[in-house]
Amino acid sequence: MLLLPIRPARCCIAAYGRLWSLRIASRPDARLFSATATVATATYPALVYSKYGRPEDILRVSRLSLPPLAKSSVNVQFLAAPINPADINVLQGTYPVKPTFSDDIGGAVAGNEGVARVVAVGSDVHDLSVGDWVLPLASGSGTWRTHAQYSRDDLLQIDHDGVSPITAATVTVNPSTAYRMVRDFAPLKTGDVLLQNGANSGVGQAVIQLARAWGIRTVNIVRSRPNFGELKSELQELGADLVITEDEARRPEIAAAVKELGEGHMPSLALNCVGGKSATNMIRLLGHGGHVVTYGGMSREPLTLPTSAFIFKDLKAHGFWMTRWYNEHSTSERAAMLKDLFKMAREGKLKEPWHRVWKFSANGVKGDEGLQTLCREAVAEAGKGLTSRKQIFTFE
Template sequence: MSVSRLASVLPRAARHAPSALSRAILRPFSTSKARLARAIVYTENGDPASVLQALTIPDVTNKPPPSHAHVRFLLSPINPADINVIEGVYPSRPTKTDNLGTREGLGSEGHPVFVGGNEGLAQVVSVGEGVEGLREGDWVVVTKQQSGTWMSERIVPVVDVAKVPGREALTEAQAATLTVNPPTAYNMLHDFVDLKEGDWVVQNGANSAVGQAVIQIAAAKGIKTINLVRNRENLDELKQSLTNLGATHVLTYDELADKAVREKIKGWTKGKEIRLGLNCIGGKETTMMARLLGKDAHLVSYGAMSKQPLSLPTSLFIFKNLTAHGFWQSQWYKTRSAEERDELMKTIVQLIAEKKLDTPEIEVVKIGKEESDTAASETIRGVFKALSEGKYGKKVLLKLD
């Protein structure tokens, strides 16, 4: 079931019967002419389908202070890591705020909340004194980790955002997803092995947003990929979709377990050793994949979707001199200069402009201003319930009017 269909069947009776909490939030603004904005918040860690809620807040009306900008969010992705953040199991954690402008209740002084979201595209509404290089109408992406992007708008320090280069070549969806998945794919393909045209890479989780970016960036450089996915009902359709992106071969983990297939892989590579493996799964699936790697290869892990330990045969280290790494794009940003970060973004934008890289299939979840907080909360919780059940494979982008 798609998110849009899911949202359409969620209860809407609450629009006409706001909760006591909603009434408390809305009361201070009911007689004023102030516009209203929205934020997706939570007060404690837990299952996103249970703890997330929509909160009506005052729209920004004041001029930004010096070195700040007033931005209005256009699209904010929902990434797998966002789920882990809300659950409280992700290393990078947000900070609670009680400065959302509400006069009482959640988000007001003494009643702090977490604002969800780590990645987002916004448009500059106005800038404060001393701001250079940004002006009204510019597109920016948030660069500060866990700063809260699931909002209609907010005032941000300009050091926490970066101007999107070459925005005329990008759709909103492409710009909104610039800072996490494509950079992860690009850096893993470039930072560990000096890959040349004709070299081979093997990866699991190949249908993920990062996996699809790996396929496209590798294909643009003439690098061949073996891509592993789990078995499913629409397997042939998925294999064709990844092949259309540039995948050289697509296999399921069940197929990989067949020794005959492993011999077939040797024929595909014509004896050329696979020097780079990319892992976001863990568990036995990664153990099988690691056995495909050749001498002096590198295994890079950037996720653990199976929630199982990474188990590697000692023989791979002794006889093949395997090197295992962990990769976290957030850490890359923390340790690199602003010039390096800007150069990476320009490179990703150039790949998109040249039609060598695109976003996965997307679905926009729109929450309108006419929805009550109760109804909007049901919608966002329904989205996360659908995500946890794996009912669709599209990338979800959030739009708050």
């Protein structure tokens, strides 16, 4: 038998986030080979902060590497992640959920919500595959980055057939908040009316669409603005029945219109994300035994209940925080709610939130400095008042 000499050769095997260099032995027994040291470790851009303050001042782009893939770990690549008001509050240090600052990454990765695609799974993970879409379960999961590693238990797999990345990335906060508030506080039935302020917000848009799908009518209050007519038309396209400004809410003719909308009955549910006079005027439109649910305070003014209405109408006031609901309910209950919301999205009953996309590119022509400038601009835009558009990072 003719034996040909085997020349020394080098080859590189690409593992996820890491390159291994192999040298094949220059002898007939090719089973004898050894792995040399790591020659390169991939890094990925992330928005990191190490102190509280103005988001535009404290956010910075940092390049992070993923740890070796453990048996129960999952590596993911993010597809999209929104900028929510709660994200800004976290960065300012005013949100109840505090991040864990890590010396390893020089702070914490920002972002609480997003959708990602699985790119690698550990040997003990048998119910996820590369290509599956997942949602982080924990608050403060650090979603403003291109790649991350999570424990399998910290991810929820979703059926993304017919669901856009934007819808999936934004479903766990705004639509879920709307879903729970409309479902859980007042025994609404077809033809009933609910009130809400901040109706052009992400939650407000979802409330309108869910209520419409369930046969519930909506009275929607927004702040006065030069383009009110345009905003009114947009909300009506989503299914809003009555759209008024905060200045109009106290007019006697509005109370009459609300009663007519309810066929002689005043609303039994009011959803408040503003507080102050806006909430007070809205609460006056509630019927006997009505419920007011507060889930935000954009005016930074306290909630004031009209004394006479509170006493003689037997009103009930509640606070709602989506994070608390998640903590108090099982993953299966969360999955059931999301399944229902995704079904509505596929049927065209729940549309993507009005939004603007910001491309978070790992290889942008302007480098990390340009990416940092873009991200700070996006967060600043999200913090502006009178905006109805959700600012969303998409990842490349």
